Amino acid sequence: MNATTNRYTTPASVTAQIAGLPDLQMAEIRSLWKELFRSDTPIYNRQYLERRIAYRLQEIEFRKVDRNLMDRNARRIKTIIETGQNKKRDRDHRPVAGTMLTREYKGIIHRIVVTPDGHYDFQGRMYPSLSMIAREITGTRWSGPLFFGLKPSATKPTSKKGVRR
Structure with missing residues (x-):
């Protein structure tokens, strides 16, 4: 079982997920994007994709109203x-x-x-x-x-x- 599969069966903290984004292969980034946004990546700029994914992960985790x-x-x-x-x-x-x-x-x-x-x-x-x-x-x-x-x-x-x- 690879790290990607394990991450989804045992969710890591949002911090750990975001910190691990730079270590993912581009194919894994695109796969994670598809899972989170239900669409293909709009562009192939890695920095853009990582930032949007990080934001989305936080958005999902911290939906509570401040x-x-x-x-x-x-x-x-x-x-x-x-x-x-x-x-x-x-x-x-x-x-x-x-x-x-x-x-x-x-x-x-x-x-x-x-x-x-x-x-x-x-x-x-x-x-x-x-x-x-x-x-x-x-x-x-x-x-x-x-x-x-x-x-x-x-x-x-x-x-x-x-x-x-």
Whole structure:
């Protein structure tokens, strides 16, 4: 029995399935696409296919509605209707359950998956915050949302674009 058959009879975690996508042969990628989307692959761009498959796997696994996300969206929609403008995002940078965050640090790629209970799965261990994971990776204190690119740096880069002389 090969790994592909075994994966379907004993489902691995979504994290493991997504992490294993780069190891699959292109024929296996196309087969998995057909199973998930009930159609042939629209193109043969491997990167595109892997990303869409990863998204679909997460979509299937984490179908549950995130109440916080729904509330935030309702507030934003109300603001847009009232003011006609899309104001700055809420300060809450928590990603939706099932989101996979990827960060390369010192040549090593680190993957973190957001769980439905609001925690973070990193290397099979659960963490309550991204900052704890960033510290684990770097050995120094970091803002987790900043380290993983969920919020911009406080310092703005200087740009000469738009400056008239």
